[in-house]
Amino acid sequence: MLDCEFTEEQRDALQEVANVGMGHAGARLAQLLSAFVALSVPRIRLIQRAELPAALDEMMSFADNVTAVRQGFKSDINGEAVVIFDGEGMREIAIAFGGEEAQDEHDETEVAYEAANILIGACLASVFEQLNCTLTYSAPRLIGRNIPLAVVVQPDTLHWGAALLLEVNFALENRNFRAHLITLTADESIARLRHALDELLADI
Amino acid sequence: MKDLSRALSELVVERVGFGIFAIDRDFNILMWNRFMQDYSGRSTDEVVGRNLWESFPELPRGWLKRKFDSVFVLGNYAFSSWEQRPFLFKFHHDRPLSGSNGYMQQDCTFMPLVEDGKVVAVCVTLADVTEFSILQREREAALTLVRANADRDGLTGIFNRRYFEEEMRLAFENWLKPGPTLSLLMFDIDHFKRVNDEHGHLAGDMVLREIAARVPEVLPGEHMFARYGGEEFAVMLPGLGLNDAIVVAENVRRAIAEDQIENGEIRLWITASLGVSATREAFTSYEMLINEADAALYAAKRQGRNQVAALHVGSV
Numbered sequence: 001m002l003d004c005e006f007t008e009e010q011r012d013a014l015q016e017v018a019n020v021g022m023g024h025a026g027a028r029l030a031q032l033l034s035a036f037v038a039l040s041v042p043r044i045r046l047i048q049r050a051e052l053p054a055a056l057d058e059m060m061s062f063a064d065n066v067t068a069v070r071q072g073f074k075s076d077i078n079g080e081a082v083v084i085f086d087g088e089g090m091r092e093i094a095i096a097f098g099g100e101e102a103q104d105e106h107d108e109t110e111v112a113y114e115a116a117n118i119l120i121g122a123c124l125a126s127v128f129e130q131l132n133c134t135l136t137y138s139a140p141r142l143i144g145r146n147i148p149l150a151v152v153v154q155p156d157t158l159h160w161g162a163a164l165l166l167e168v169n170f171a172l173e174n175r176n177f178r179a180h181l182i183t184l185t186a187d188e189s190i191a192r193l194r195h196a197l198d199e200l201l202a203d204i
Numbered sequence: 205m206k207d208l209s210r211a212l213s214e215l216v217v218e219r220v221g222f223g224i225f226a227i228d229r230d231f232n233i234l235m236w237n238r239f240m241q242d243y244s245g246r247s248t249d250e251v252v253g254r255n256l257w258e259s260f261p262e263l264p265r266g267w268l269k270r271k272f273d274s275v276f277v278l279g280n281y282a283f284s285s286w287e288q289r290p291f292l293f294k295f296h297h298d299r300p301l302s303g304s305n306g307y308m309q310q311d312c313t314f315m316p317l318v319e320d321g322k323v324v325a326v327c328v329t330l331a332d333v334t335e336f337s338i339l340q341r342e343r344e345a346a347l348t349l350v351r352a353n354a355d356r357d358g359l360t361g362i363f364n365r366r367y368f369e370e371e372m373r374l375a376f377e378n379w380l381k382p383g384p385t386l387s388l389l390m391f392d393i394d395h396f397k398r399v400n401d402e403h404g405h406l407a408g409d410m411v412l413r414e415i416a417a418r419v420p421e422v423l424p425g426e427h428m429f430a431r432y433g434g435e436e437f438a439v440m441l442p443g444l445g446l447n448d449a450i451v452v453a454e455n456v457r458r459a460i461a462e463d464q465i466e467n468g469e470i471r472l473w474i475t476a477s478l479g480v481s482a483t484r485e486a487f488t489s490y491e492m493l494i495n496e497a498d499a500a501l502y503a504a505k506r507q508g509r510n511q512v513a514a515l516h517v518g519s520v
Binding site for chain 2: 110113118121137
């Protein structure tokens, strides 16, 4: 049994690191996209596998189908990030991230990859560089286009016990566009994350 | 040891089966490995120190610059996949004999080189995924074929019963909305058992194939024709009322009966009995349409075969 419980100090430190990280990420995204990007205060929860669908449901407010893209990240802390776009917003995303309108499905998938990669990269790098971690990423892959939210993550296909779930959502100035980023860090990586947080706390 | 490690790094960069190149913030080429040289036909001396856009004006500049920008600004990885953008550089793949047409399919990864917190260069690796893309396309083509065959009758090549009923169900739901009338012909070859008994099963198969070929020639543009069972066939006619469907049925009867069916030494006069039905207010499921056409078919048989029957003539 892995010890996944965070101390109150660690929990506060993690929330602080995530808050600062999203601030940096917002600034970086604004510079890249030449538009103001509103990022929510990140929500962090430690969950058991069976609790995942309920937790996602609670965090996200999509009534319609969604497009979801996943990407793995690695350092001594590993995890997976998923960006979930609301179906309506895909056109807007194409304009914001691709510079032009998507012409067809291929374009739309490419734009979804591009946007997911940028959002994931900006947020995770901004969080993890505070913990002295440099991440490498796998190529983005499509989980599905225009699928119900419930199909995005299916708990019976997962292999971890406990996981740290971090959720942040984005809105883009003057655009009708919503996206959620969720990252999951499981089991051993949680212990490593706690260790990294302890080191950070020791430096202060 | 240091020298050996450096020599190994160089060996890997030069000989690995990936394209590797790097550019600085001004898009000048910093590095160009052996793979890039071999496939582009441009040596390291020709391109290193030169501007990427000037050296390769055919590159998709707007798109590629956005990729590089995201790496420079965010210090982030970027990726491109052959599925969305088949290639970055127009390289010929190394399967001129076995391969397909077109260019090397490429997956690219863009990585930042960070110094003192600033991205000073972007390194790009380019993987040749032509082989994989060919397999993927073959797999998709095979799947399409399997799906198409799943809807067809093996002997005659026309639609099978499963697919026909599925389409009937959809068309019937459309009529309920309400939509246009829907008619159905069901027909059965007369004395088919005799053909099999006297001339063998191959002759029977030949008759079924010939009918599958003749009937569509006399059907209106919008129709669905299927083998419903042994020697029974079905035609769905969207948009036609009962009287029009009876006219079509009579044409089908004549197309089957008017000429001998022949193959080598075998020449056979073949006839069929046809039942017709059309959607009526009382109908609540497509099965009712099928049952009524079937009942009409057996009426046609009873009345002496080689004829068309309908149970509710004049009701539409």
